[in-house]
Amino acid sequence: MALSIAEAAAACGLSADTLRYYERDGLLVRPVGRSASGHRRYTDSDLGWIEMVTRLRATGMPIRDVRRYAALVRAGDGNEVARLELLQAHRERVLADLAEVTAHLAAIDHKIDLYAGRLVDSAELTA
């Protein structure tokens, strides 16, 4: 039920170092619980939150913004509007980013087509 740091790392695709770093840096809502010998024990709830953190990170949210979001959640009820605004602002940035990357990719695809076409032409001439 409660995982060691190595197990948690394997489960969420991060390194143990990164998990400790996230905790130290305030990205988790609360410090992870400890066993009698002082080892971290990750609960399902910890893993669920970490999954959300990885989603935010994977979509390009900076560490410092994840920390702000974690702080809001940590503060408890009453700031849902702030959380929503933070997530919506992030959503807009991600959408803008996706659009930009997609547009650049289209141009790169065009270049690829040029190269591919030229290679086909030269193959025809050679044949």
Added chain:
Amino acid sequence: MALSIAEAAAACGLSADTLRYYERDGLLVRPVGRSASGHRRYTDSDLGWIEMVTRLRATGMPIRDVRRYAALVRAGDGNEVARLELLQAHRERVLADLAEVTAHLAAIDHKIDLYAGRLVDSAELTA
């Protein structure tokens, strides 16, 4: 017709420092030409290449890979297959990345809907 570094920077959305850095680091096909006094003069062809570099960078290609691509182009005719492979490999990475980000965004959207729904509910109760 040939722009100063400040004009080129404005035209392509990079800083003058970045333009010098790209040149030093081998991201350009050839060093930019100079005026009599030693100042860089950017031609349309320079700007065209720099646009391609920004497209590659904006889609997440590392500097070192852009340098490899530039080296292929610099080497001249005969390596079109290598260039094509490099661009196609990049294209695959970008597509995978877009898919991943899109999937994470969907999950974040779901979270946003939860918050928004909860806020609507509480507004109804309050009303």
Added chain:
DNA sequence: CAACGCCTTCGAGCGCGCTCCAGGTCAACC
């Protein structure tokens, strides 16, 4: 009992991609 393996903390180090600074040259303008 010793060794091994997994964990702990603290702090330093690193790779990336710029970004900035010092010190100098040159051209133009007052």
Added chain:
DNA sequence: GGTTGACCTGGAGCGCGCTCGAAGGCGTTG
């Protein structure tokens, strides 16, 4: 002639996000 300003070079510095190393604790295993 002097000042301003854009540019030059070489090299240092920085923000981000980890990543690693040293030194040590605890608990099982041969």
